[in-house]
Amino acid sequence: MSQGATAEAGHHDDGTQIKRIWKTFWILSVITIIELGIGLSIYTIHKGDNPNELLVLMFKGLVCILTLAKAFYIVSVFMHLGDEIRNMIMTIIVPLLLFVWFIVAFLWDGNAWKNLKNTDAGSREYKEQPQQKLPAKEKGHKD
């Protein structure tokens, strides 16, 4: 009930509670700025002559991890889920674990679909169309 929440708030000193909120705000802001930095690095790498695809992939993975960190702070501090009883946290978090399977399965399927189209279901080698090579190089000078 709400008396539980009030008792909870009563435990913390008013000042510490406010400090915790602003601290979370700064954490979220700093993570977002790091994400933007990575996003701009990916942009710069793509503009270069020989984009390092592995590096781009690693950067993208890093941005995903940072996003999960942001989600954790929003849910646990702003939504006060971290202050709730453990069993309640579990009833929210455990069903969301289905997403792990969803994401892996569906992205895998999308990728398989692309390979099937590119190779006529494995009956021929995939040749990259020449037009795809053009933009990255020429565009670099323009922007």
Next chain:
Amino acid sequence: MTTATAQPTTKLWSGGKSPFNVSYGKLMMWYFLMSDAFTFGAFLISYGTIRFSQNVWADPNHVFNAFPFMGHANLPLAFVSLMTFILIFSSVTMVLAVHEGHKMNRKGVEKWLVWTILGGLAFLGCQAWEWTHLITGEHEVLVNGAIQSWGTTVTHNPWGPEVLFNGKEVATPGPIAFGGYFFGITGFHGFHVFSGVVINIIMLIQTRMKVFENRGHYEMIEKAGLYWHFVDLVWVFVFLCFYLV
């Protein structure tokens, strides 16, 4: 509050005990948000599937590089970071409103709710500008050997790979799914922001009418806050899927 303990305990959930030590309304808000998370998750995963099935996709750094009043300046990610910070900030003001509610400070709740509503409206304004810019901003596209001018809509995607045409670089049509997913998912999120603003306005009116003060607690503000933070949470993932990667 103190009055609740005086009531017969069977009233709590009619079972005599409140599981998880939260009220029925708050728990159900959490379960609603969980189901809403699955809806957004399904949309984003579907977008990911289609994107993984394509050889080319629209490069977000080229599509989203404009800023109001900056003309044709190339500013990748700038405007969307402004939108992100607006939403994070309005989340902070909302949690401060909830905090004032715990202290039974009506004036404090009103002040922070007003800031939250303003943040929400600012975000919606930004989104309206972004959509208008995408839909009306026309780009040259080579279609069947002739140049056409296309905006970014659910039926037209001018962000395909570029080719040389008469000695000039021209874009070709990109995957048509881009517009549908972008406008569909950001639109669904924008609709959540809009309903969040409406809910917050109702909360502000009720606070001013001393509804919660007379009730003895501000739990409704907490529930509205949960919804508002969820909108911010979804944006974190929309930001990742459409603008960053």
